[in-house]
Amino acid sequence: MKKLKMGMVGGGIGAFIGEVHRKAARLDGGADIVAGAFDIDPEKSLEQGRNLGLDPKRVYRTSDEMIAGELALPKEERIDFVSICTPNHTHFPIAKAFLEAGFNVMCEKPMTLTVAQAEELAELVKKTKLTFGLMHTYTGYPMVKLARDMVKAGDLGKIRKVVVQYPQGWLYKPTGKENMQADWRTDPKRSGRAGCMGDIGTHAANLAEFVTGLRITEVLADLTSFVKGRKVDDDGNVLFHMEKGAKGVLTASQIAPGEENDLHIWVYGEKKALCWYQENPNYLRVFDQEAPEEVWKRGNGYIAAKSAAAARCTRTPNGHPEAFLEAFANNYKNFCDTIRARAAKRKPTALELDFPGIIDGVRGMKFIDAVCDSSEQGNIWKKID
Numbered sequence: 001m002k003k004l005k006m007g008m009v010g011g012g013i014g015a016f017i018g019e020v021h022r023k024a025a026r027l028d029g030g031a032d033i034v035a036g037a038f039d040i041d042p043e044k045s046l047e048q049g050r051n052l053g054l055d056p057k058r059v060y061r062t063s064d065e066m067i068a069g070e071l072a073l074p075k076e077e078r079i080d081f082v083s084i085c086t087p088n089h090t091h092f093p094i095a096k097a098f099l100e101a102g103f104n105v106m107c108e109k110p111m112t113l114t115v116a117q118a119e120e121l122a123e124l125v126k127k128t129k130l131t132f133g134l135m136h137t138y139t140g141y142p143m144v145k146l147a148r149d150m151v152k153a154g155d156l157g158k159i160r161k162v163v164v165q166y167p168q169g170w171l172y173k174p175t176g177k178e179n180m181q182a183d184w185r186t187d188p189k190r191s192g193r194a195g196c197m198g199d200i201g202t203h204a205a206n207l208a209e210f211v212t213g214l215r216i217t218e219v220l221a222d223l224t225s226f227v228k229g230r231k232v233d234d235d236g237n238v239l240f241h242m243e244k245g246a247k248g249v250l251t252a253s254q255i256a257p258g259e260e261n262d263l264h265i266w267v268y269g270e271k272k273a274l275c276w277y278q279e280n281p282n283y284l285r286v287f288d289q290e291a292p293e294e295v296w297k298r299g300n301g302y303i304a305a306k307s308a309a310a311a312r313c314t315r316t317p318n319g320h321p322e323a324f325l326e327a328f329a330n331n332y333k334n335f336c337d338t339i340r341a342r343a344a345k346r347k348p349t350a351l352e353l354d355f356p357g358i359i360d361g362v363r364g365m366k367f368i369d370a371v372c373d374s375s376e377q378g379n380i381w382k383k384i385d
Contacts, residue, residue, distance in 0.1 A: 007079035010086035012039030024328030111361030140327035156269025162248035195232025221371035
C-alpha cells in the first residue's frame with residue numbers, strides 16, 4: 001500500500017478539529033502529513049510545523065504559497081491530497097484553488113458559504129476528476145453503516161418516519177473572542193447564514209439521508225437565536241418530507257445546558273424500526289412490535305455477515321469500543337483508497353467509495369438555505385431541489 005502524502009490548511013496550535021484530522025488520517029498507516037499552512041498568522045503556522053516535526057521548507061505561510069511550493073517539487077514528492085480545516089468562509093476559495101492546481105481535497109463541512117459556490121465546486125470536481133471528500137464524521141461509524149445496509153436490504157420495510165436530534169449545550173450563554181471556536185461559529189460572515197443548523201443541523205440531515213437512502217425534499221423550519229445579540233441561530237426545529245412519502249422531525253440546539261453531543265436517530269418502517277445513539281455508538285437497537293428488541297453489537301461476526309461496509313470499518317474485537325477518531329479514520333481510509341485506486345488506473349470499489357463527497361456538500365448547502373428561508377419567511381414549507 002502506497003503511503004499518501006497529506007497536506008493541511010488550518011489546524012493550527014490549539015485547534016481541535018485539525019488534530020483530529022491528522023490523527024485519523026494516520027491511524028491505518030496509509031497517510032502521513034508532510035506539509036501545511038496551519039494558521040492565518042505565518043509565525044504560528046511555522047511554529048505548528050516545528051511541533052509536528054515537518055521539514056521547514058514545507059511549512060507555508062499561506063495556502064497560495066503552499067500550492068506554489070508543492071507544484072515546484074517533482075510530482076512524486078508533492079502532497080497527494082490536502083485537508084481543509086479552516087472556518088467555513090474559507091472552504092470554497094481554498095478547495096477551488098487546490099482542485100485547479102490538481103490536488104485531491106478533503107474538506108470540513110459545511111462545504112461552502114452558498115449554494116452557488118457548492119455547485120461551482122461540484123462542476124470543478126466533475127471536470128478535474130479529482131477525489132473530493134467531505135468530513136461528515138458520523139457516516140463513518142460501523143453501526144451507522146449497518147443501519148443503512150439494513151434499510152437498503154428491506155429489513156424495516158418501507159420507511160415511514162425519521163426522527164433525528166442533535167442537542168449540545170456549549171453555546172448556552174454569550175461568549176467572547178477568547179473562545180476562538182465560538183467566535184467564528186457565531187459570526188455570519190465566517191459561519192454563513194446558519195449557526196447551529198449549519199454546524200450540527202447539517203450532520204443530522206446528512207445522517208437521516210445516509211441511513212434511509214432517501215433525500216429530504218422539503219422543510220418547514222423554526223430557527224431561534226436565544227442568546228441576546230447572537231446574529232445566527234443557536235436552536236432550531238424542522239419538519240421535513242422525504243422521497244417515497246417518508247416524513248421526519250429534526251431538532252438541533254447548542255443552548256441545551258448539560259448536553260454534549262447527543263446525536264440520536266430513530267428510523268421507523270412498516271415492519272421494524274431502528275435506533276442509533278452517537279454517545280453509545282457501538283450498539284444498534286432494532287425494534288419489532290411483535291418480537292423482543294434486538295441489540296446488534298459492533299465487532300461480532302454476524303455484523304460482517306450483514307454489512308460488508310460495517311465490517312470494513314471495524315478495527316478492534318467486540319467489547320473494545322471504537323468511536324469518534326475511528327469514524328474520522330474510516331472516512332479517510334476509503335478516501336485514501338479511492339485516491340490510490342485512481343492513481344493505479346483502477347476503478348474504485350463500492351466499499352472504497354463509501355465516504356461523503358461533493359454531492360453531500362451540495363445537499364448540505366441546499367438544506368441550510370431551505371431551513372433559513374423557511375424560518376425567515378414565516379415558517380413556511382420550502383422545497384429542496
